[in-house]
Amino acid sequence: xxxxxxxxxxxxxxxxxxxxxxxxxxxxxxxxxxxxxxxxxxxxxxxxxxxxxxxxxxxxxxxxxxxxxxxxxxxxxxxxxxxxxxxxxxxxxxxxxxxxxxxxxxxxxxxxxxxxxxxxxxxxxxxxxxxxxxxxxxxxxxxxxxxxxxxxxxxxxxxxxxxxxxxxxxxxxxxxxxxxxxxxxxxxxxxxxxxxxxxxxxxxxxxxxxxxxxxxxxxxxxxxxxxxxxxxxxxxxxxxxxxxxxxxxxxxxxxxxxxxxxxxxxxxxxxxxxxxxxxxxxxxxxxxxxxxxxxxxxxxxxxxxxxxxxxxxxxxxxxxxxxxxxxxxxxxxxxxxxxxxxxxxxxxxxxxxxxxxxxxxxxxxxxxxxxxxxxxxxxxxxxxxxxxxxxxxxxxxxxxxxxxxxxxxxxxxxxxxxxxxxxxxxxxxxxxxxxxxxxxxxxxxxxxxxxxxxxxxxxxxxxxxxxxxxxxxxxxxxxxxxxxxxxxxxxxxxxxxxxxxxxxxxxxxxxxxxxxxxxxxxxxxxxxxxxxxxxxxx
Amino acid sequence: xxxxxxxxxxxxxxxxxxxxxxxxxxxxxxxxxxxxxxxxxxxxxxxxxxxxxxxxxxxxxxxxxxxxxxxxxxxxxxxxxxxxxxxxxxxxxxxxxxxxxxxxxxxxxxxxxxxxxxxxxxxxxxxxxxxxxxxxxxxxxxxxxxxxxxxxxxxxxxxxxxxxxxxxxxxxxxxxxxxxxxxxxxxxxxxxxxxxxxxxxxxxxxxxxxxxxxxxxxxxxxxxxxxxxxxxxxxxxxxxxxxxxxxxxxxxxxxxxxxxxxxxxxxxxxxxxxxxxxxxxxxxxxxxxxxxxxxxxxxxxxxxxxxxxxxxxxxxxxxxxxxxxxxxxxxxxxxxxxxxxxxxxxxxxxxxxxxxxxxxxxx
Numbered sequence: 001x002x003x004x005x006x007x008x009x010x011x012x013x014x015x016x017x018x019x020x021x022x023x024x025x026x027x028x029x030x031x032x033x034x035x036x037x038x039x040x041x042x043x044x045x046x047x048x049x050x051x052x053x054x055x056x057x058x059x060x061x062x063x064x065x066x067x068x069x070x071x072x073x074x075x076x077x078x079x080x081x082x083x084x085x086x087x088x089x090x091x092x093x094x095x096x097x098x099x100x101x102x103x104x105x106x107x108x109x110x111x112x113x114x115x116x117x118x119x120x121x122x123x124x125x126x127x128x129x130x131x132x133x134x135x136x137x138x139x140x141x142x143x144x145x146x147x148x149x150x151x152x153x154x155x156x157x158x159x160x161x162x163x164x165x166x167x168x169x170x171x172x173x174x175x176x177x178x179x180x181x182x183x184x185x186x187x188x189x190x191x192x193x194x195x196x197x198x199x200x201x202x203x204x205x206x207x208x209x210x211x212x213x214x215x216x217x218x219x220x221x222x223x224x225x226x227x228x229x230x231x232x233x234x235x236x237x238x239x240x241x242x243x244x245x246x247x248x249x250x251x252x253x254x255x256x257x258x259x260x261x262x263x264x265x266x267x268x269x270x271x272x273x274x275x276x277x278x279x280x281x282x283x284x285x286x287x288x289x290x291x292x293x294x295x296x297x298x299x300x301x302x303x304x305x306x307x308x309x310x311x312x313x314x315x316x317x318x319x320x321x322x323x324x325x326x327x328x329x330x331x332x333x334x335x336x337x338x339x340x341x342x343x344x345x346x347x348x349x350x351x352x353x354x355x356x357x358x359x360x361x362x363x364x365x366x367x368x369x370x371x372x373x374x375x376x377x378x379x380x381x382x383x384x385x386x387x388x389x390x391x392x393x394x395x396x397x398x399x400x401x402x403x404x405x406x407x408x409x410x411x412x413x414x415x416x417x418x419x420x421x422x423x424x425x426x427x428x429x430x431x432x433x434x435x436x437x438x439x440x441x442x443x444x445x446x447x448x449x450x451x452x453x454x455x456x457x458x459x460x461x462x463x464x465x466x467x468x469x470x471x472x473x474x475x476x477x478x479x480x481x482x483x484x485x486x487x488x489x490x491x492x493x494x495x496x497x498x499x500x501x502x503x504x505x506x507x508x509x510x511x512x513x514x515x516x517x518x519x520x521x522x523x524x525x526x527x528x529x530x531x532x533x534x535x536x537x538x
Numbered sequence: 539x540x541x542x543x544x545x546x547x548x549x550x551x552x553x554x555x556x557x558x559x560x561x562x563x564x565x566x567x568x569x570x571x572x573x574x575x576x577x578x579x580x581x582x583x584x585x586x587x588x589x590x591x592x593x594x595x596x597x598x599x600x601x602x603x604x605x606x607x608x609x610x611x612x613x614x615x616x617x618x619x620x621x622x623x624x625x626x627x628x629x630x631x632x633x634x635x636x637x638x639x640x641x642x643x644x645x646x647x648x649x650x651x652x653x654x655x656x657x658x659x660x661x662x663x664x665x666x667x668x669x670x671x672x673x674x675x676x677x678x679x680x681x682x683x684x685x686x687x688x689x690x691x692x693x694x695x696x697x698x699x700x701x702x703x704x705x706x707x708x709x710x711x712x713x714x715x716x717x718x719x720x721x722x723x724x725x726x727x728x729x730x731x732x733x734x735x736x737x738x739x740x741x742x743x744x745x746x747x748x749x750x751x752x753x754x755x756x757x758x759x760x761x762x763x764x765x766x767x768x769x770x771x772x773x774x775x776x777x778x779x780x781x782x783x784x785x786x787x788x789x790x791x792x793x794x795x796x797x798x799x800x801x802x803x804x805x806x807x808x809x810x811x812x813x814x815x816x817x818x819x820x821x822x823x824x825x826x827x828x829x830x831x832x833x834x835x836x837x838x839x840x841x842x843x844x845x846x847x848x849x850x851x852x853x854x855x856x857x858x859x860x861x862x863x864x865x866x867x868x869x870x871x872x873x874x875x876x877x878x879x880x881x882x883x884x885x886x887x888x889x890x891x892x893x894x895x896x897x898x899x900x901x
Binding site for chain 2 (some may be wrong): 028031436438439442443444446447448449450452457458460461
């Protein structure tokens, strides 16, 4: 009925009900794009022959691998331990002020690790604020060493646990409460129902969050460099900086990529074959909040401790610097142009990332096959590659093959696409898994073609996922430092590069102004969506 | 015969070596209500989804109004088939009101701003007229502004039916449409749906595992088992002359009595019953009798004994074990209750020629 072919025209005929060619073409384009840096790394690394292999089998490379693995495993485990109970407390219980906690606990995500690590050192380092506070009354002259593993673990955990928290919260909010009720009716306690039903159903959300945390830790540069803990990224940076020897840097990047592939493989194994969209009729009822009783107090203390260390302390230290700067009348010359540059380039990049995520997510969820799974997995590799590696490969690619693009924001946006595609794909995948394929079939049976169905059914239903994924990506891009430094056109200053140059020249007050501006601006969309989510779930 | 709207020939479908549908051939006439009946996993839903275009057959062909929509060379996508589908879970679009759900399948009207284009205004009017027409038809015009989750199960069912009917499909496919409704409501909705379908005269294929539903609604019933069609016939024929013992057992309660043939009669433990034409086999025969076709009297030393009774109010269903170990069922009006263990004399309560089977096949 919707189409115009009443009698004359023949219906379009295709052999089988596979994915639409437009979808396939778009996904293939994305695949080629994300393959570029990897291919460059491979050519530069393996192509250089004996020197490369020698580097790989040195003892120092092994040490780097062990240190990186230790940090990734510890950070991921710590993030899950903090995030899952938090997510449950703020979505399913009668915790006082749970909407406020839900917002506050997600906020540490807006603090870049280079700011976070510096604040940890200022607070807990030798001659830091804590030590000086304890020296007077108690005569404490030395605190336990913060540099190295403990500092890196502390910083990365406090700043990246929201990667697990946000998907877990979203999944808990959308989960059909009748499943838990069924478990309770079968004689299980609330705890047992959580462990046997809720937790397994949360697994895809936790796994995708844990994957993000693990890859983020692996590719983080800010925290490990300031904490002087030599993992891959710092080693690569030292190599690149000290000798300008791109072959060795590329070699280490390749090992890092293999490492990331290993993590991806491990996550694939945790995915079960169960489907997660709701199959019952009608819409989900909101869950009946569980009464905490006397447990309310330890729960509150838990939330408060996390918020204190991950948000309140860093922000007050930062605020103190800014206040001191204002009192001293120090001016920050380029604040507004840096804000504008950051917002515009990040905003454009977010749209590009979301547009590229949609075909990948649709293919992997709706047309599962080895090829589409590989494509979806492959998008994550860009996230594991440190920004510096992607940036170096694009510098090479740009100067060699696309001089017109070299030193333009277009190339920078492309680097962001490679780096942050997994954030977009992850968010869309989670939302798509909750959209029943019956809705799409209903659309098809009512005379709408596959692309029409994506436009009229999937996109509106995906809107919460698109907004959530978009704000997360925005935040990540605002914070990104190494690629922005290397690929940004000459004279192009964003908030991130301004913080970096100010703090490396020890203009700490100026750095504090930029840092505060970055945190405030990048968190706006995040706060808006969380407030809206909470408000709607009322 | 009236015009055939849907014709399946030799339809087969397997999933990685597991055969779901095997050589299914079926013709549905214009305006007919065909019910595909079978146990879960028999392939009935797969057959329906092939008709809709959500699955493509491995072999065989499907014709809609004389046009081939699926065979070895062609595959028409679902949106080009002009079929309506009512899903088991209704699949109402959760982000659209009832009204917009129903309008979804109609030619879209661009709505940017107020238009003076008379054509567009005509289309807009046509659209809203059709929407309220079908909503009125299913009796939920007053709910048009509601969101799907604000409707009861029965109302969602009607909305889904309205949405499928709105574009005037050549055929309507319904996948277990009543299975999500409670029993009392189910009967009511079933009656309403049957009335609505006959009002619109739409050709309908309905899939169910509920035999009572199939017999009450269908013009013809197609009974499926393990991917194959066992019988396609009117409800009366399917019930009274099942083509196989599987069908006999699936569409109702069936008692079987071993029988021998002689001189125009089949002789069983419950007595003789007429048989005009001699069967192709003379041994290994079984006569099928429905519970209402047998009766009994209390009788010391009779050939049967009551083993269980199931009280249904107006009538009671007795299970009887015969001397030779055969089990039969007998339905009696509840005028008197017979205790279990009562010895009884069983006899036929009908004069009609009862169906007779050899190795599970009607002979």
